[in-house]
Amino acid sequence: MTDILWTTLLFTSVTLIVSQGSNKCGQPRIYENRRLDEKYLLISEFKDGDKVTYKCDKGYTQWQGRRDSTCFNGHWSSLNMQCKKKKCGSAGDIVNGKFHQDGNLFGDKAYAECNTGYVLQGMPFRECLDNGWSGTIPNCIASHSFSKPFHAPARASDRIREAAAVRVVTCRRPTAQHVMLNGTKHAYRPGERLLFSCHEGFHMQGNSKIIQCGQDGKWSPRPMKCAKIKCPSLNVLNSVINIVRRVVNTTVTVSCKEDFHLSGAKHITCEANGSWTPAVPTCEPNSVPGQCGQLPFHPNAFPRDGQLDQYKDRSQVRFRCIHGYIWAGGNETIYCDNGHWTSLQLICRKKKCGSAGELENGHFDYTGVSFGDTATAKCNEGYQLVGEAMRHCRAEGWDGRKPVCEVVKCSNPPEVPGAEMYGPTDDEPIRFGDLVSYRCLTGTLVGSQEIFCTEKGTWSASAPQCRGVVCPFPHMKFGSRSSWFQQSYQTGNSVEFTCNPGWRLVGARTVTCGTDGKWKPALPKCIRV
Known part of the structure; x- marks a missing residue:
């Protein structure tokens, strides 16, 4: 007896464990042209009642159905979301040519053909991608050899007709x-x-x-x-120039101010190639033995205390990196040594800004993370950007504030007279992908039974209508209709009542069939006098 009791208890325990385990679901199902939202990919087990959402594959867009599937009693509910290929529209117009399109949906191609007497320059076809047509519109360039026009591959060439004749023009x-x-x-x-x-x-x-x-x-x-032809303007520092014109064969005389001497030719002429010959001279300060002149040039640094025309022997000059650059090695000081500057070995490198931040429900596209680079914010499907999309790497770091990606929301769904509406509750915001369905109380539904919130924040279709709404036949106990006798009553029809002798009417004498299939006001009653 004891063995039987233990066996029964053990069997019951195992049954409970198996029953509880069977309520869990494994990986959600895979559907064509639809994919599971990324946040569920790393989860291997789901509890009873858990929901997952799907999105359309690249190149497809949602057009009807719900985006979610529910784990129920160990099985996933069927996904009724439907995705269709995105449209690209026209591939464009080619001057002196045309496109032959397989279609205008994702994956279709448009083949370019030039008119007779023109040759194609550029890609011979464009493909409809997720973000529109690939590449750019090619050109049709005139050919003196009257090359044969480019023909599309076999599947498009059936539609191409050769020009019957070449129009003679001059x-x-x-x-x-x-x-x-x-x-x-x-x-x-x-x-x-x-x-x-x-x-x-x-x-x-x-x-x-x-x-x-x-x-x-x-x-x-x-x-x-x-x-x-004009030669460049002359801008010789510390000089005196007797120039009036800069056209070909003009000769100019250059002289220097006091305490400066001329280095180069005194007379220069504007030549037919638009340059001065001999080379434009310079006016250099009269040097003192042992002193140093102009400082060496550094593309990303400058002297801390400005620049002089002359420096005494043993003078020192310190350089610093320009705005947006930082010291990365080398000596920043040079010395005047018996009329010559020592080597400037300073190394300046662009400052780095690092990451522009994590963008929830989106990402940044970077040109780089150094001074002068940019980061552009992009939101995932179903989300819209709030704030400035582009941030610039400045000397102090990324400028501006990090934008946010907010879920696309739709306004309240339109109400349909005479119909019940099923969808998100009133206290929930309506988001991208949310579905609303309609059911007519009476009559026939005309239009889309289901509409959903699109990625643009609009409803996928206009609201349907309930046509042929019929009210219940107006039976009246102890009374009868006194006018508007009909077999059935639709929206807008009215009826008038009267009571039998010895009975009194309570309520409205005349009622009208409403858009919801109900009498307005309510049907009256007859009570005994």
């Missing part, structure tokens, strides 16, 4: 001031080229000396201009 001989051309014809065919040069004392504006007649009858590149 370009008129161009004219411009101070320009010389190597051709004498009055008209040129597409693809023909001209070489142009400028008159003496003028130089070409632009990178090309060659222009070409295009299929549209216009020369390219444009415009073709020649500008007057």
